[in-house]
Amino acid sequence: MDGICGTIVADCVLCNVTLDRQVGPVSLQRSDLAVIAAPVYGGKMAPMAKERMKHIVADSTPCVLIAVYGNRAFENALSDMAEFVSDLGFVPVAAGAFVGEHSYSRPDTPIAVGRPDRADIDEAFGFGKAVGEALKSGGLRPVDVAALHDEPSPEESLANFRAFVKVYSEGQKVNPVRLVPLVDPKLCSGCGKCASVCPADAVSDDCSSSDPAKCIKCCACVKGCPSGARSLSSPFAPVLSANFGRRKSPQWTVG
Ligand SMILES: Cc1cc2nc3c(=O)[nH]c(=O)nc-3n(C[C@H](O)[C@H](O)[C@H](O)COP(=O)(O)O)c2cc1C
Known part of the structure; x- marks a missing residue:
């Protein structure tokens, strides 16, 4: 900008x-x-x-x-x-x-x-x-x-991604999972940085949890945590990493 x-x-x-x-x-x-x-x-x-x-x-x-x-x-x-x-x-x-x-x-x-x-x-x-x-x-x-x-993108990458999205969407219809970042209590100091950078106001003040109804999965809290205590294991990450590296x-x- x-x-x-x-x-x-x-x-x-x-x-x-x-x-x-x-x-x-x-x-x-x-x-x-x-x-x-x-x-x-x-x-x-x-x-x-x-x-x-x-x-x-x-x-x-x-x-x-x-x-x-x-x-x-x-x-x-x-x-x-x-x-x-x-x-x-x-x-x-x-x-x-x-x-x-x-x-x-x-x-x-x-x-x-x-x-x-x-x-x-x-x-x-x-x-x-x-x-x-x-x-x-x-x-x-x-x-x-x-x-x-x-x-x-390479045709094969697009096909891999489309196939993944299809299977994932069908799974969500049967058994929806609301993904939120997880917190490792051993690493979390409770400094509140994650809550302060969350655009959706989804992180609790003590940093211990994220509200699945508010979280937009932007991962600002994960990237903003100074002690690396937060992580989001998105099922999309491996397929994106493997297919959209170019x-x-x-x-x-x-x-
Ligand atoms: C829910 C969600 C959906 C996304 N969809 C796309 C997408 O369709 N195509 C893409 O290339 N990146 C996608 N991204 C990645 C973001 O566009 C990208 O990381 C962007 O830099 C995020 O900006 P920010 O850092 O300001 O949040 C998505 C990210 C999230 C969290």
């Missing part, structure tokens, strides 16, 4: 809704430019991001959309975002899909570890620069985000 926004204009206002419950009331004008970023969940814009942003009011405000995904696929996330922000009054004028380390990545099942890396950041600067130049020359036009496509590059377009 810093790479992209800072390159477009010097005086940007950052509004992080990861921990704030929602943005609002925020009213944007036609003369503003918004940069809206959200994670990709299941090939769409993460539902909680929508929930947090639904009170923003825009008036034909141009906006740059950024989908952050975990190197599997962004699928329809940008189209989903475009539809969502258009209903709020924005006009998408640029869009990009960038890779971040997958939420489910663990040392034994790495998925896009270290992303965004130097090359991603350079690409983000390039994207911001292109938006900034178009803005200065008065050339920002509505963009068709559907023009951006996923870099293809690096995907950022993709972007400016209208």
Whole structure:
């Protein structure tokens, strides 16, 4: 976000809704430019991001959309975002899909570890620069985000993933499991860091448990725990790690 926004204009206002419950009331004008970023969940814009942003009011405000995904696929996330922000009054004028380390990545099942890396950041600067130049020359036009496509994965990887999802979904229908991160009491110091970084308010104040009804499995608590006491064994992690190891590059377009 810093790479992209800072390159477009010097005086940007950052509004992080990861921990704030929602943005609002925020009213944007036609003369503003918004940069809206959200994670990709299941090939769409993460539902909680929508929930947090639904009170923003825009008036034909141009906006740059950024989908952050975990190197599997962004699928329809940008189209989903475009539809969502258009209903709020924005006009998408640029869009990009960038890779971040997958939420489910663990040392034994790495998925896009270290992303965004130097090359991603350079690409983000390039994207911001292109938006900034178009803005200065008065050339920002509505963009068709559907023009951006996923870099293809090997056919075998896609087949493996589809087969896994089919079996997993059928199992969930018969015997649903509500996965939450587990806590190793021997490692947990009760410092409260995990609770403070949870965007869903799902972690108990004493760090000992997560509420399955609230947990969105983002793994912020797992990655944020200073003593490595938390872990989430997602059944998706091994299949993602085995099949989506090939690096995907950022993709972007400016209208
Ligand atoms: C429930 C869930 C669903 C996800 N779905 C996808 C997906 O469809 N494609 C993908 O490449 N990554 C997917 N991811 C990975 C995230 O998009 C990725 O880790 C992103 O960097 C998360 O951003 P964050 O670190 O801000 O939470 C998913 C993660 C979670 C927790």
